[in-house]
Amino acid sequence: MPNGQIPAPTEGSPTFGALESLRIKQLEEQASALRTSVICAFNQLLDLKDLNTGVHSTRLAEWGMRVGQELGLEEAELQNLEVAALLHDIGKVGVPDSILRKPGRLDPEEYALMKKHSEYGWAVLRMLPGFERAALDILHHHESFDGKGYPAGLKGAEIPVVSRIVCVIDAFDAMVSSRPYRIGLPYEEAVRRLNEASGTQFDPTVVKSFLSFAQAEMSPVFAAAGTSVSSAL
Numbered sequence: 001m002p003n004g005q006i007p008a009p010t011e012g013s014p015t016f017g018a019l020e021s022l023r024i025k026q027l028e029e030q031a032s033a034l035r036t037s038v039i040c041a042f043n044q045l046l047d048l049k050d051l052n053t054g055v056h057s058t059r060l061a062e063w064g065m066r067v068g069q070e071l072g073l074e075e076a077e078l079q080n081l082e083v084a085a086l087l088h089d090i091g092k093v094g095v096p097d098s099i100l101r102k103p104g105r106l107d108p109e110e111y112a113l114m115k116k117h118s119e120y121g122w123a124v125l126r127m128l129p130g131f132e133r134a135a136l137d138i139l140h141h142h143e144s145f146d147g148k149g150y151p152a153g154l155k156g157a158e159i160p161v162v163s164r165i166v167c168v169i170d171a172f173d174a175m176v177s178s179r180p181y182r183i184g185l186p187y188e189e190a191v192r193r194l195n196e197a198s199g200t201q202f203d204p205t206v207v208k209s210f211l212s213f214a215q216a217e218m219s220p221v222f223a224a225a226g227t228s229v230s231s232a233l
């Protein structure tokens, strides 16, 4: 068989059922492999733009899956969560480096441009068949639980659950990570800030779930920051 493809079976032949299910299985495997390749390619693009972002995204995917499983998300939602956690900031490719890498505070005009990244990410990913839902989750990853976020100002359960999860773990990871111009916050301070904004910026259920395992996950984060969990605590 050329390229290992199962030939389309002729209806009515004795092997029709078996061949058809084999063909469907093969098509499913091909679709899944293509999906993985797209995720990897975009993730590499993030690495090219800023290496830390790629590492940060992989970590977020691991944390996100744990929260998602604990909150009882269905398999399809977990798959979208993995994509959204890995690629939530893909739209930053469209934000000028002068803004992305600015060490100080952004002025209002720069901040308005930076905020566009969630829409940029949605605009790109929604064009890929199978990524439409994850694109929407990415669009809303900066919504705030009290409705004061962007781009749509959605509130509470109006915000997709995947977006609410990415929002919490993204904020936490950003707080404890070191940047060229600043050292990451100690674990306890980041937890304090997360709890402080629980119910306003963040979904309290997601915060509670994340904090139930967060401390045990911190070693690699603090190792990357050049410190250790115990010294940072």
Ligand SMILES: [Fe+2]
Binding pocket: 088, 089, 117, 118, 141, 142
């Ligand atoms: Fe973002």
